[in-house]
Amino acid sequence: MDEIDKRILIETQINFPLCKRPFKVLADRFGITEEEVLCKIRRLKRKGFIRRISPSFDSRRLGFVSTLIAMKVPKEKIEDVANIVNRYDGVTHNYERQYEYNLWFTLISESNERLEEIINGIKEKTGIDQILNLPSLRVFKIDVNLIL
Amino acid sequence: MLNDLDRKVIQCLQEDLPVVKEPFKEIAKNLKVDEERLLTKINGYIKEGIIRRFGATLNHRLLGFKANALVVWRVPKERIQAIGSLMASINEVSHCYERATTSCWNYNLFTMIHARSKRVCEGIIRDISEKIKIKDYKIIYSIKEFKKSPMKYWTTFE
Incomplete structure (x- = not known):
């Protein structure tokens, strides 16, 4: 896992963008491309580090x-x-x-x-x-x- | 109040968000609503507190957190708010809840604390204990995960 992976794990927990292109917004925050963010998140999910991305309801x-x-x-x-x-x-x-x-x-x-x-x-x-x-x-x- | 559309939206949102360029467009398509409208709904739920958090759930153990402890504290009623807020600000604390007590259970503040080892975990707990000046607590480590799955509201009951 590299530094950007770690930042992805943090950002996707607490500052996940709720807009049309959330992964593009994340990419801009990290200074990488949308494709790279999608790739990284898919990998983090495949490896099981991210269980899922979803809302927690009250x-x-x-x-x-x-x-x-x-x-x-x-x-x-x-x-x-x-x-x-x-x-x-x-x-x-x-x-x-x-x-x-x-x-x-x-x-x-x-x-x-x-x-x-x-x-x-x-x-x-x-x-x-x-x-x-x-x-x-x-x-x-x-x-x-x-x-x- | 939640209407039928809200229920449908919430049912769809409980599924794992697709990792694609326009994830909400896909969900909106399934719901047959406008993407804008869906996003407005979601942001509204957050503002109203119906959604507490929208984001990733991690697997602590896989990430190297071998010591995952439920730590329960006995906190005087009048200090709960202040101590709960302080607990929430500590990075190693992932969850913090006030819970009801019973005749056989006196601990009212529940925290989950994650660390790479029991030694580190217990160091963190000692620091917290000193900071909040509460010595009456119990460390309850998790041994085995039998189930962890997100709640499926309505779908499971119909």
Whole structure:
């Protein structure tokens, strides 16, 4: 990765131009051609460094509800429980973490009732009832990494 | 309020932006709306806070961040705003949220901190702790990613 790749990773996270020729605007910022920027970004995506370019919506503003769930899962059951959790469409992130609560996932749903239903479904299917439901109250920063 | 066109626009925008010269022209064509109108809509969503951020999502681990920690802090209610804003200004912090507490969970400020090693990560966390004068925190490293996929609003529920 060269210096311009790093600048691309930063700019595309926080200053992505929302205009007819966004990659041309980026190219002008870096002093290279539009073709070169397209090439570089395609390569960064192919290599997996950029997962995607898309908007992050405020789910609440779209009429949805979201929360973070933490579960205490016996180590030997973690894969099975993670698979059960992953099957729900509203689960967007799901990680095993090094802590007594060792499975953490985010859940988005169309209503609080549906959210409860999903949580109860997960409890039933996994037999685990040590679950924390931690909805967000305020957002200060969302998925920006500028140290490259 | 969002109308039917907004819903359609949002559904299309949830897909990965095509890396072509005129990406919004393609999306506009699929939506059968004018490109100008689409761009006005998108910029409007940002102004209204419906879109929090429009841009790239990176793979931290692939980029060499081997230590990815959820760090949870117990912050007095009246200091949340100031500390949350400070956290947001720290480059190593990628996410910062205030979250609800429960009878078995007291930590109310959640941050994600990324570093090349646990040693570096814990140095950053110590610095933050000193700066905000909060000693009650927990470092919860991620071990394995089971899922990371963008939300598909409406499409998944229909």
